[in-house]
Amino acid sequence: MVSPAPPPAVVTVSRGVRVGYGVGSICTATFSTVPGLLLLFYMTNVLAVPAWIAGVVVFLPKLWDMFINPWVGQRSDRTVSRFGARRPWMLLGAVTLPVTFALTFAGPPLTGVSAALYVAFFYFLTATAYAFYEVPYKAMPAEMTDDYHERSSLLQWKMVFVGLGILLAGAGAPAIAGTDVSGHRTMGLLIGAVLLLSMLAAFFGTARAPVIGRAEAEPSIAAQFTAARSNKTFMVLLGLSCAQMFSAGVMLAGAPYYATYTLGDPAATTTLFVGIVGPLLITMPLWVWLSKRYDKRGAMILSSALFMAGAVGMAFSGSLGSAYAHACVLLVGIGYAGLQLLQFSMLSDVIVHDALVTGKRRAGVFTGLWTAAETVVFAFGALVLGWLLAATGFAESDPSTPVAQPESATTAVLYGTTLLPAILMAVSILLTMRYSLTAAKIKEAQDAAAKTPADAVEAQES
Numbered sequence: 001m002v003s004p005a006p007p008p009a010v011v012t013v014s015r016g017v018r019v020g021y022g023v024g025s026i027c028t029a030t031f032s033t034v035p036g037l038l039l040l041f042y043m044t045n046v047l048a049v050p051a052w053i054a055g056v057v058v059f060l061p062k063l064w065d066m067f068i069n070p071w072v073g074q075r076s077d078r079t080v081s082r083f084g085a086r087r088p089w090m091l092l093g094a095v096t097l098p099v100t101f102a103l104t105f106a107g108p109p110l111t112g113v114s115a116a117l118y119v120a121f122f123y124f125l126t127a128t129a130y131a132f133y134e135v136p137y138k139a140m141p142a143e144m145t146d147d148y149h150e151r152s153s154l155l156q157w158k159m160v161f162v163g164l165g166i167l168l169a170g171a172g173a174p175a176i177a178g179t180d181v182s183g184h185r186t187m188g189l190l191i192g193a194v195l196l197l198s199m200l201a202a203f204f205g206t207a208r209a210p211v212i213g214r215a216e217a218e219p220s221i222a223a224q225f226t227a228a229r230s231n232k233t234f235m236v237l238l239g240l241s242c243a244q245m246f247s248a249g250v251m252l253a254g255a256p257y258y259a260t261y262t263l264g265d266p267a268a269t270t271t272l273f274v275g276i277v278g279p280l281l282i283t284m285p286l287w288v289w290l291s292k293r294y295d296k297r298g299a300m301i302l303s304s305a306l307f308m309a310g311a312v313g314m315a316f317s318g319s320l321g322s323a324y325a326h327a328c329v330l331l332v333g334i335g336y337a338g339l340q341l342l343q344f345s346m347l348s349d350v351i352v353h354d355a356l357v358t359g360k361r362r363a364g365v366f367t368g369l370w371t372a373a374e375t376v377v378f379a380f381g382a383l384v385l386g387w388l389l390a391a392t393g394f395a396e397s398d399p400s401t402p403v404a405q406p407e408s409a410t411t412a413v414l415y416g417t418t419l420l421p422a423i424l425m426a427v428s429i430l431l432t433m434r435y436s437l438t439a440a441k442i443k444e445a446q447d448a449a450a451k452t453p454a455d456a457v458e459a460q461e462s
Contacts, residue, residue, distance in 0.1 A: 017144070020205015022157035024090070024137055026198035029165030031101070031130055032378070034173045034191055035123070036249060037269070040382045041256040042105070042177070042184055044389075044396045047115040051394050055386020057116050058253075061124040062379035065372040068131045073368020076136040084211065086136035086143075087203055093133025094199035098192035100126040105188030107181035131371070133199055139367040141348045143211050159341045163280025168194070170273030174256070179266070228369050233437045234350045238370060240431035241343050242377045244304065247424035248336065249381020251311065254417030257389070258314075261410045262417075263322050275329035279337040287338045296346050297435050303338025304429045306331055311422035318414055349437055356445040388416045 035058070043054035072089060079085045104122040108115065141158075169191065177187040228234055259268035290299040310331030317325035347370055355361045392412040395403045 014208070017206060017209045018157040020207075021140065021144075021202060021209065022161040023205055024198055024202025025158045025161045026165035026168075027097075027195050027202070028134055028137065029162040030169040030191060030194055030198070031097070031134075033166050033169040033252070033273075034187075035104075035126075036252040036378060036382065037170060037255060037273070038173060038177060038184070038187075039104075039119070039123070040253050040386055043116060043119060044386075044394070045256075046107075046179065046181060046184060047119070048111040048396050049113070049116045049119075050390065050396050051386045052390035053113065053116050054396075055383040055390075057120045057123065058386070059376075059379045059383035060120065061127040062375045064124060064127055065131060065375045067372075068128055069135050069372035069375070070365070070368040072131045072135040073139065073365055076139065077362075077365070083207075084209075086140055087206060089136040090133050090199060090203050093129055093131075094196060094203060096129035097126065097133060097199070098196040100129050101195060102188040102192040105177075105184045107185045127375070134371050135368050137202065138344070138347075138371060139351075140206065140209065141344070143361075144209055158344070159280060159284045159337070162340055163277055163284075163337070165198070166280060167274065167277040170277055171270045174269045174273075175267075228366065231350065231354055231366075233353070233435065234366060236431060236434050236436075237343075237346055237350055238373055240300075240428045240435065241347075241370070242373055243424050243428035243431060244307075244339050244343070245374050246377045246381050247307070247311075247421040247428070248339075249378035250385050250424070251332070251381075251417055251421045252378075253382035253385045254413060257385075257413040258417045261405060261413045262318055263325060265322065268322065271326060272329050275326050276333040276336060279330070279333040280340065283334060283337045284341060287341050290338070291342060291345070295438050296342050296349070297432060297438070299338060300342045300346070300432050300435070301429055303335045303342065304425050304432065305335070307335030307339065308422045308425040308429070310335060311418050311425065315415060315418040315422075317418075346435070346437070349442060353437055353442050353445055356442070356449045384420075385416055388412050 039058050040051075040054050043049035043057060044051050049057070076086055076089045079088060081088050083091070100122055104119060104126050106122075108118050110118055173187050173191060176190060177184045228238075255272055256266065256269050259272060260266045287299060287303070290302065293299075294302070310328045310333075313328035313331065314325055317328065347366065351362070351366050354366070389409060389412055392408040393406045394409040394412070395405060397403045
């Protein structure tokens with residue numbers, strides 16, 4: 001009788017690499033926050049771009065992510081260099097993204113459609129540069145360790161820096177940008193510098209990251225979609241994440257409008273963001289514990305329910321005031337903290353489980369499609385909100401000629417920023433109930449993969 005193979009040793013990640021990797025998420029958090037928070041409002045209220053056109057400008061460059069992100073994932077899977085497979089692409093993003101981002105908010109002497117075309121061009125370049133960094137960056141955790149809970153611990157550090165990045169960006173960027181062109185130009189330059197420092201820190205900080213295996217590149221983009229569709233667990237996770245990102249995208253794009261037209265205080269954009277981001281900095285250990293106590297699916301349902309409850313509560317803030325609104329936003333923030341951690345941890349689980357079952361390492365494939373869908377639906381939230389405002393009579397303006405908005409538009413701001421995200425979060429809860437990958441299933445797959453051919457023959461004979 002052949003004795004069973006010993007279980008594989010857990011590959012741990014050093015604290016230095018955890019911190020080095022985590023710092024890079026300041027870039028992803030900042031880039032996800034600032035355009036989502038300010039770009040639509042910047043065009044409609046500073047560059048006098050009609051709301052429906054502004055929504056299209058925010059959305060179309062992100063649609064390009066459906067093509068560029070899988071391509072980057074494929075190329076990074078195949079890359080062989082002395083810097084590894086992922087880090088050369090991260091460095092390419094570091095030298096291009098800060099420049100294109102600053103140019104997007106440079107504020108040319110244009111208004112209306114011509115200003116929209118300018119922003120669209122540079123935002124398109126920005127989306128491309130961001131893909132160079134984001135796709136390989138998100139593929140790395142699944143290649144650093146194959147342990148279910150070690151990935152959560154690794155991503156806990158990432159989430160701390162996510163919270164820090166969103167806090168700095170969400171609170172600082174609106175304060176710097178103000179309501180004029182020069183403020184947005186200054187903001188673009190400063191945020192560009194933050195992006196550069198974060199990406200370089202991640203590039204150098206992951207130089208000694210462990211690699212448990214190389215990904216196998218699919219031969220074409222079409223093959224990548226086929227590979228993803230063949231993994232039902234990934235498709236369920238992608239669906240629930242898209243619902244969550246759509247919800248967050250609508251709320252983020254609506255925040256400046258909500259502060260301005262519901263709370264009557266444009267400066268409240270900053271304090272609202274502190275309410276959302278604060279929990280990211282202090283609740284990560286709690287969410288890690290909850291994911292171990294109730295597994296990640298149970299923790300995900302809880303975090304989504306908290307986000308949904310807070311969003312519904314915000315719908316009543318028109319009559320209950322600013323303090324009440326901020327309390328509801330804090331509840332949203334606690335839920336959002338859980339979503340941020342669990343999404344990426346569950347994605348890494350799916351990648352590892354897929355490798356155990358199929359024998360293929362396809363981290364670039366899954367993260368490429370994941371990031372593409374994530375950014376598209378996040379931007380789609382701004383598009384939907386822009387169209388909703390346009391349909392209800394919202395009037396574009398510039399700082400020199402402010403206009404009074406009709407009641408229909410301010411009502412759309414209130415309910416579009418609150419109830420629509422709540423409905424989408426309810427959809428994500430239903431999809432999460434269909435997610436079936438647990439620690440036990442990954443352990444079962446690991447045990448099966450560890451069996452020797454002799455073990456398999458003996459099992460068949462018995």
